Amino acid sequence: MTHRKITIAIDGYSSCGKSTLARQLARHLGYRYIDSGAMYRAITLYFIRSGIDPQQPQQVQEALPQIHLSFALNEQSGDSEILLNDELVSHAIREMLVAEKVSEVAAIREVRHFAVAQQQAMGKGRGIVMDGRDIGTVVFPHAELKIFMNADPEIRVKRRFEELFPSNPALSIEEVRKNLELRDYIDTNRDESPLRKADDALILDNSSLTREEQLEKVLKWVAQAAS
Ligand code: CDP
Secondary structure, eight states, X not given: OOOOOOEEEEEESTTSSHHHHHHHHHHXXXXXXXXXXXXXXXXHHHHHHHTOOTTOHHHHHHXXXXXXXXXXXXXXXXXXXXXXXXXXXXXXXXXXXXXXXXXXXXXXXXXXXXXXXXXXXXXXXXXXXXXXXXXXXXXXXXXXXXXXXXXXXXXXXXXXXXXXXXXXXTOOHHHHHHHHHHHHHHXXXXXXXXXXXXXXXXXXXOTTOOHHHXXXXXXXXXXXXXX
């Protein structure tokens, strides 16, 4: 049975597996995957490189029009990768320096308006999976399927450490723990679209689910939402 294409919004805390699930769904359903966090990370990278102080509204206002974000499909991996002013920055945005600043930058109203307008334009055609912090509440409040993800904090720390350690052997697990705690704190307590579960979001705790189990569970939700 062919289902109509829908919009899937995935929100949740740092490192709880949102992008893994989003990628799985996009591949399985032939949807586009947009990592909204990568957009905030790329804006942060631009600020760091250009010496923009996020606390100076004038500097932020002048910097935003200089930033062009786009996504390109990597034919080999099947992933969509982010470009900042036509430069591929998928790796650079994962650096700890960016992780340490991104939540401060993402809390700025002008930055959010800049990113959300682009995210909404990308979602016009449906057949899209987007993950982030405010996708079900602000970006796509009418998404047919909203998922709020969580996982045990220690599992999240371990997962992120294992992801970053190979390319950053000087990294300590404490550093990762502190960064996740701080980002979750800022993301849930900021004034502008804080992270919260949309009233109609379904909760997915994947602490003890394998990737296959989580996909199987969510595909059932997709089928229901798309029927
Ligand atoms: O991958 P991880 O869960 O660690 O974070 P991310 O999705 O790459 O997002 C990085 C940061 O961007 C978050 O900690 C938030 O501060 C911000 N963000 C946001 O404010 N709104 C979104 N829709 C997505 C990310």
